Amino acid sequence: MIIDCHGHYTTSPRQHEAWRQEQIAAHKEGRSAPPRPAISDDEIRASIEGGQLKLQQERGTDLTIFSPRAAGMGHHLGDASTSEAWATACNELIHRVCTLFPRNFAGVCMLPQSAGVSPRNCIAELERCVNQYGFVGCNLNPDPSGGYWQDPPLGDRYWYPLYEKMVELDVPAMIHVSMACNPAFHTTGSHYLNGDTAAFNQCMTSNLFKDFPGLKFIIPHGGGAVPYHWGRFRGLAQDMKLPPLPELLLHNVFFDTCVYHLPGQELLAKVIPADNILFASEMIGAVRGVDPETGYAFDDTKRYVEQLPLSAGDRQKIYEGNARRVYPRLPARLAAVG
């Protein structure tokens, strides 16, 4: 079984994102948001069958751990109440996808974050999504300001109420920024990768996993710059008299395989233990074209993983075993849907 741990609903029916525009416009003008649009099951089916499901089948993957469009989370827009309404709407749509295609998608929720608003505010929506919808994880944005980095780092006690709930519910978080509103950053280029690198470094210099030994983070996009600079991070940790990185972080931190060329994938598999790598493609997402050097889609990451010199056991971990372990609610969900 091949589990893709990183997919977003980037193909949702048009009226969903249109409502978001109206919601934010209304908020700016001090009006109430319009009622949510009707979206039929057929529209949802069409948006998936022609998109993610088609690519799953073409590429030979089985299940996508599926969450709302990451750039669309837009935690810098509006306020806590608009974030709550938007998160609720997005998560409900994910639930509908997972209900219509239970063998192909398992849900992960976005959180109703807002810059400067306590993450405590996210607990109710997380509980709802896990307990009512059967979601298996959440996406946590380490920079709800959208590129100005105004919230405390992930190791700060500011985030602890949310972590307590995550541990209680036994769900991990993918640490994933959203759209950059700072013109210094390109959303899917520098901002995503920088968010990953910053998040890893924040974990490294904190007591987070001492305080929450059961907390699990997936750092997407192959871990940002981290595996490429694994020697730098090993050396920095050593200079800071920290334990070696495997001991300090690798019980809790995992990297996905959203790296869009073979040399990058080779590096990832060379420096990060197979126990800490989860297969993912971020499809349909940041990069949508065909690589002229290979003739295949950049984000068809299975093609790279197939070429890595992995043992059968390690490949199974990357494709399936690690996901079942990092998302502890996933096995029961898979068993339930057959």
Add this chain to the structure above:
Amino acid sequence: MIIDCHGHYTTSPRQHEAWRQEQIAAHKEGRSAPPRPAISDDEIRASIEGGQLKLQQERGTDLTIFSPRAAGMGHHLGDASTSEAWATACNELIHRVCTLFPRNFAGVCMLPQSAGVSPRNCIAELERCVNQYGFVGCNLNPDPSGGYWQDPPLGDRYWYPLYEKMVELDVPAMIHVSMACNPAFHTTGSHYLNGDTAAFNQCMTSNLFKDFPGLKFIIPHGGGAVPYHWGRFRGLAQDMKLPPLPELLLHNVFFDTCVYHLPGQELLAKVIPADNILFASEMIGAVRGVDPETGYAFDDTKRYVEQLPLSAGDRQKIYEGNARRVYPRLPARLAAVG
């Protein structure tokens, strides 16, 4: 000849950085800064002979392109006038090092940047350092706010007056952030690497090198996350209908080899053409320890480069040829000192 294009004066005599503390304290209290401290040639010699020069000799490199301590630039501290006084002091010290050890060090200046102050303000100091001191380049900070990213991206016309002067003087810039004052970032971990990745992406999405075909940037720390995600950047450029990255950027953008483990160096050499890689170690800098996996210093980058499957011609480019080309004033300086 082996040229290390990235060294900072991290070992300067104590009174130099002590004066900086006093200068900033005085600025906060509205007082004038105290007079600059006396620093003898013997003190400078000692700071270099026991540090960078010793390591050059031990490691078998010949010349370091040498600039003020990067984290110490602190463009977020004080204002334009404190930045000017500090840059002047730091650059003068670099000049004294290069005068005392002309065959071992060539100078690169820091610029008197301040968040929100036009880069036009840096022109006089750049001219002074190039014309009076014989410096061969400058360090340009893309985020003088220290991690809040408040200045326009590097492709913005805001920076053009400085670029015009760089092209006129025929000097490149290493794009190098300084200390992070934002608690979200670790200075030499995430902030440096994120600055590199952001700078590359800013260049990619701008008309910068159309407007300045002769402008040259060195992206340090192996290019941040960029080579590891070269497929992602190739794909993003293609999706944006931009020319291929080699055509778009590689006449103007170069990466150094400050990557502190062999797998990272292998990746760099695999995906970036040899014409665009400059040998560097960042010594004595971010990582100072010995890698227990190899028994050698993490930042002894020559040991990694020696192990790469490079042709003699490519190795010569990386060690020497590219530096002579990217720093066009370097050959004359080298000839002058024999």
